[in-house]
Amino acid sequence: MPHQLTSTEARINNLTAYLTPILLVFAELNDAFCPPFVQPIIKTTQALIAGVQNVKRNKDQCLQLVESIHPVLFAILRIHLESETVGSLPPAILEDVAGFTDTLHKTYTCIEMQQDGNKIRQFFRQSEAHGLLKECQNKLDQAFNVFTVQNEADAMHQELMELISTLSDGTMSDRPSSVFYKGARLCSSNSFSLLPSKPKIFHGRESELQEIMELLGQNTPRVAILGGGGMGKTVLARAVLHHTDTCARFEHRFFVSAEVATTAVELAALIGLHLGLDPGSNLTRTVVQYFISQASPCLLVLDNLETPWEPAQAREGVENLLSLLAALEHLALVVTLRGAERPSKVRWSRPFLQPLQPLSNDAAQQIFEQITDDSHASDERTQLLEFTENMPLAVDLMAHLVEYEGLLTVLTRWKTEKTSLLSVGHDRHSNLDTSIAISLSSPRITPGARELLSLLSILPDGLSDHQLTHSNLPITDILSCKSVLLATSLAYKDTKNRLRSLVPIREHIQQFSPPSQPLVMSIRKGFHNLLNSYAEHKTAPISSITAQITANFANLHKVLGEGLQPGSLDIAETIRCCLALSYMYRVHMDGRTPLLDRIPLHLCDHQLMVQYLMEQMTVQTYTSVDAERLVSQGISHLQHLDDPKLEANFYGTAGAFMSHSTIDPMHGFQFLEKALALSKSTGDTGVQCQILHSMAIFMSRRGNPTAALALGREVEQIAYQATDLVQVTGALQTIAEALITFGDYKGALIELSRARELVDMCGLTGGSRYCNISNDQTEIHIRKSEYAEAKSIQTALLQNTAINKNSEIHGYTFLNIALVDVMIGTTRELIQQNLDSARKVFNRAKSPLPIIYCDMVLADLNLREGNWVLAQAQFQESLTSRDRQVVVYCVERLADSTRWLAHFQGHAKWPMMCLCESQRLQEKLMLYKALLFIGDWFISEDEVTAHNLFTVALEGFTFLDVHQSRAQCFMRFGEMAQKKGDRSKAAEMWREARPLFERSLQTKDVEQIDRRLAALEKEHQSSLVNLMTLYPPTEQPDKEVIEASTEVTRSSSTDKHTRNQVKMLGP
Template sequence: MPPSEKVSSGILQETATAVGALQDVSRALQVPFLPAICGICFAILGIFQSAKAHKQEHLQLLKQVQELLWVVIDLSLGAESSDFLPQSILYNLGNFARTLQKIHSLMDADASSGRFRRLWLGTNTQQVEECREEMRQSLKAFTIYSTIQATQQLGEIERDSQRRREELLSIISDLSKLDSASQLSTTDAEIWKTRNLPSVDSIASLLPGTPKVFNGRDNELKQILSILLQDSPRRVAILGTGGIGKTALATSVLNLPEVIDMYQHRYFVPCDAASTCRDLIGIVASHIHAEPSKPGVLHTLMASSTTLLILDNFETPWEPSSEREEVEEFLSLLTDIPELALVITMRGVERPGRVRWTRPFLPPLRPLSDEAARQTFLEISDESEDNTDLDDLLPLTDNVPLALSLIANIVSLEGSARVIVRWRNERTKILSEGYDRRSNLDISISMSLSSPRMTMFPGAKMLLQAISLLPDGISEADLMQCRLPIANLDQCKLALLRTSLAYSDRDKRIKALAPVREYIRAVHPPEAELVRPLTTYLYEVLMLWKSFRQIPTLESVPRIAANLGNLQSVLLWSIEQDEEGAAWQIRRILTLDSFLRATGRGLSPLRAYLPGLFENCQDHQARAEYIAAAFESQHLYESRALADDLESQGIQEFKLANDRVGEVQFYNVLAAYYLYNNGDPATSEKYCELALALSTENHDLTGKGKALMHFSEVYEYRGNARLGRNYARQARQAFIQNGYLLAQAHAMKAEIYSVFILGDFQYGLALCAETKSVLAVCGMHTSELHSSITSAEAQIHLLKTDYHTARLLQMDILAKTSKGSEPMEHGYALLGLATIDCATDVEEAAVRKNVNKARAVFTELKSPGSIFHCDRVDAELQLRRGDVVEPATCFKKWLSVFRAEPNFALECLCKLADPDYGMHQPETTFAYAVVMFGYAKKAEIMPSVYLALRYIGDMFLRSGDQVTARHLFQTSLEGCAAMGIHRHQAKCLTRIAKICRKEGDVPRFVELLRQARTLFEKSSQARQVDDVEQLLASVVL
């Protein structure tokens, strides 16, 4: 019997409250996995809210989720700080997030129709029970560490839950009032232990307080206040870049006395978890205590008296193109409510459409004035106004409020003079004199070591010995958790700081200068008992990332990155001391290497030790993993010869280790190696078949999905995009069954690339939006994968010759990436801009500047295929100038090199076959056009098929065969129109128009030219628009 609507609504509302509470904790404490857990939970709630009926087993799952969320909140707040949660708890948080992904995939598939729903037939009950058991295990693990005593029975926990939740909501209320630069202190985190405040109905009812420090926005406050106090309409968009103070301005407005007097109801709704309009409606509903539906929200607001609604971070639901129309429609409906005043904050400078924003518009926020920046800095840092160091410190911030806050907080801890000195020391450390004077330095260090402040705590020297192995220093949290065998650790740390044998950097990491580290390692080397806990702990941090790569947690990457030097140092020490055996050393180096490769940091220098370790290793598992890593790194970074028998040896090692999952993974690695490193799709396909067969036998859905992905890549490489698309869809189905959202996004990316080759641009853009929605649920909306989806979206618009939209997307990628972060996407954004600007007649110097920047990136990444595209743009610039000899030679040479790769080959043929360039005699150009048509037709690369038809039509037209030419132009026009390719449609229309004019059909000539003009305008072809205007002006009707 299905549950009643009242029961369902109650569970939904209670779960939404718990998720909202956890989101506030996540923002305050930055605990790994919490953002991912919140994002997935919001997505699950969205599925529930849109469902027409709820199954009993699904509601039971949701109730279990809710109970776990409160326990997670409790243990997060019970820690000394976010950094002090044990690794075991972080592992369990990762497991909980993984279970939530499975629940999301289960419910999403169950709620959908078609092939994905059929996957769950017969397995739904089993999946539900697996999820329930996993959550029971998570609850058991969490309660051991939670401030709820492990000895309490679950029944007691349930009876005490309401009081407990009220206490937690009170704490979170305090947390929400902290400004963005503050951190939760130990005292704040312990408030819940001593306070017993009245209960709060819902986290949604809490309003943020006025920022503690707020200067320089008087004009903006005055303008917004004048709008909010006037008669309707009252609609304000606060715009600007990240960190500029949009939210601070909104919360200041919210708490103005005049606003409080004017509005009986005030709501502040964070929208950063809303990736769809459905999510947005659900979140607004939870804050205003309305039914979670559009009518419910509107009815509640219309029934209220004067109301101020602030939607913070509104860009999150508004940005996806697939959601924008629905989101703007919802926003428009809100503005129709007479008693409602609306304020939104958004990154960027564009306001949502379909809303009449109150004029004059509030300009996008700019950095603070020098005076306001100085005042803000002084209030946070508590420095004297007469401090001359401020003149050196303030220019580092550019008067951006977030940067000001961060720098000022560091100064408040260490003093301005020390911050400046440290900055200068770090800039000039290598050139500093005195470090070469070994005797004087040794005496100085030795005297410090023997000082009373050191000898008072014998463990201080041991701590310095440990730090001597850590070039990155160590954070307080890591120091507390690595279980060093040192008594009075806090006092020992203080002794090192007082004697300047160590110092605290701006990230509060305890460091020793390089000469001190070198002296200690030479004269007082650390014992193994001191190094082993460091090695074990740092490797555990690394393994947390590896174990949950499918559960993105952006917090763990910076934590590992901050310890990369430390990891390499302690691992090298282990190798030199021959600690723990070759197998462990191999595994640790390979794990570090996988992190470096996954985050675009290249390869570890410790790889140089692997061959020797491999020779001395008798562990089959470690030997197998080493061989797999050797092949995996080949097609990514290295290009050295591998032993002929290494492939068969690797397969044998996996079989001897009885690691069937690893064997599947190795086959997948070999499939990628032969495709990308050797250009051998046949051998790659062989290993895809082996991986698919073994993974199917093992019920290894992850391995099966990867094998199907490689099949997709093989067939796309061969020019069979249609079959490639089918394999990508099968891969996505496998990952859906496995419940891994990130893997689903990768499969969707593979399908996107197949789809736009086939010319189905509309579906491709919809799939891009859907993939971004999945990434938002994963908390990966700022990831490299998200950038690559935006890049694919830009490529589709480029193929449609919608150059304006393509350029905006490439600029967005460029702003979010760099050579050091996501270098490949950064390079392709530069290349994309150059390609677009070349096609839209931008000045050559500007085009070449971006080409050269892209070439530098690709050269550093050793990506010859990408460098080809840079050479292609250079050649196109020459063609634009009318130079044809050198480009013709280049395109012929490239065609011979890339003949077996359809996409590259067609890039060359589309230039060689274009009669407008005049690179060849007519018969040669015609031959290239025919070859291009046949090649594109066989590979089903439809944009090139219709482009080739236009080229062939040009040749017939030039030979005087207008009838054949017209048929070809018409066919090309219809094909391009179906795909929405503006520029090529316009060129076909102008050719048909000219034929009509010759035939005396002047009205038709004018009609077609007007259509062409519109399409040239859509494709930013200003010169062609002028040409059409001149043709139209010449007509006498």
């Protein structure tokens, strides 16, 4: 008889049936657009479905909580799909989605608490647990009302299934007829690069086109299209891109507008975006590797390259990037630049393409006729074309005016407004200004369109449709204004569907018709809201919000930079926006925004000055600052305020800054204690967690992992009580790091695994927390000499360092790979390459300690290569930092006498120092290594003591599961046995060591064991031959000889018994 479902089981089945398909659609939405908060909603809901099935207490209430989620999810999905721009929501609705995400995290904590054996229960009293259940239900009910959900679950489920049924088996972004298609990334050649269209009007550049096509027929062509502004360089590049010969020869074609890039790093990021690579702080290497991996020829067009190339401070970096691209044999490179100078460091194809000149009269007339659809020649048309001096952009703009207003009207207006300029003569730039001015005076240009164009003049990145509709800009009927600008060619849509204006037009508008202050303040406020959303909602997927910020990167620097000018009406708001941008920089970019240095230092706003000083202290990793001066100024400003929360934040920041440096750590810790007391008085649990985390780091660095562990547990309790899963991940990592010191690697891995689950639920996958957890897991594998696993983790990090590539994390990845490679015998060339990459990152970030880490790894490499003098000097120089990790790494290697020549060993100082430091730092692994090293010093004079030390060390390494060190102990035992003539025992010990060396990728040690075993076998065979010579088969050896010949077998069978009689001290 089939099992009869209980009512609870039936509810769980129904719940799963309802939620699973909607999560499928959410996943497709996330893959196509990566909207904010969608990823954590998916991950948390999946965890709730699994968790509710294991609930033992209050099961009915827990089921009701999870059941309440479904209608809200459906409503959020519909809002996304029905939005004017799929995947983008207005700020107000986005805030509601963020609140719902927080509610899901609270619900998750509540569900977890109802399971047997879950440690979260210990953090809550029974009344608090029931209160949390009630709070979650209330918040879900509020979400239900906020999103105006109609409570008809069956109808909604049916609608959802119908939606799913219309989808293809592929992802939504793959399906042209899908509702997601209108906002999805379109691709060319399997990348995210959308090729611009083929020019519909193309006259006067046929000879240049033919020259370029001949150059592209050469091997490794490198072509620079030069010319003044508005000369049609981009149009010519587009014609090259779509030429039939180009399409036939180059399977992959990419068109990248470099206009928004200001540095080589940003240019590499733009290229990476078009190639479909994950965004990051520096994609140079990744871009080059992508093109190397392509088997077929590729064509890369870099348009408007002058923007990043012309500034003197960025020129060398851009030329280095071009040089790397030009070195790729199967990559054809075409660039367009304003001016007549080609970038150096590239061997441009010969003969050079000459800079573009104005069109011929015939070509200009052909363009004019094709746009206006008027082939009748006239004096009026000739006069207008003479005004343009046949500059393609001016001809195009003038022709469009004539198309809409008529030839005579345009000519009359131009004569009355610009006769004086015509009579005195003017250059091409003034021609363009006049053309634009006439365009702006057209009756079709409404006041709103004029305002929108003035706003575009200060926005190099342009505006997305989402920004146009949701930024609350004070422009009436803004979408109609957009249409007017597109129709008059004063604006255009780029390949990312953003509304932009050409550089010459922007320059003209800024000079003659700049945007009004209210308009600038409005867009600045929109940018501020975007940055605040990033800073406040740390549970949002990093890629979603950072993608919105990076899409406006040049806009932000332009608008904020102007807002910092003296006399700006909203300078305080601008500074807050700069501080928010600085937060993003230090978490996901190269460390420090240059805008931070442009903030005025003498403000009357004491609160704002404290916030500015806190940010300066926070970015101290990236620059050299006067700590005492910053702290003193902050305290001075605080005296004018009565804000305990701000005061707690300030002392917490100052304490972390000072306690984690060599400036005045104890004074810094006192600041942390003061900050903790203030945060407790205000009830700010988030600040409490941050301060306790800083205190834990201080204790760990001071060699007190016990205190660090206790502080980590305290953070965990506070964070769980506040249902702050982001802070819980930090607590679990702190706990894991203390357990690593104690040698509890299994327990540490459990905590880190739990932290990673929460990171995924919070949508922080790929961010700094994710990377730090991965680095802790790497450290455990390195300690256990599981180098394959360690390198696998770091290699993955190198490829995915984020959505949000943090430069220092990226540098540490190179460093960790180099460290592992030293251990496993990788070639010096590859190790040096990774160390150089790491140093480059750390030097750019101005981080001194990581550079010392590079030095100590280089010293280890020199030691491995037998350069003992240099290695010894480098280790001792690194030790001057007294950093915990440096001390452990360097002292362990200086103490291992087996790695040094006899005259470099000195005396027993280093093994004894290793023992002392292991006790001071409470490092369990270091303790057993010290016993091993001390045993090496005793082995020549006191084998009994050495044997006992090796035995204790072996027991410790076995307890910690450290493969390589266990193998080293067995090697010592084998050598001691061989010295005594016990070949059988020596062979047994070496056979024990062999698989351990294999597990830790120690190829040379494995080969050494094989040679030793082969030598023993050869000796054994030689002994048998000698025995046969002394006693031929006709003679019978006496009993003593037989016993002697079987000694090997007997000693082997009794070896374990003999070892068990050795006095064992235990781990």
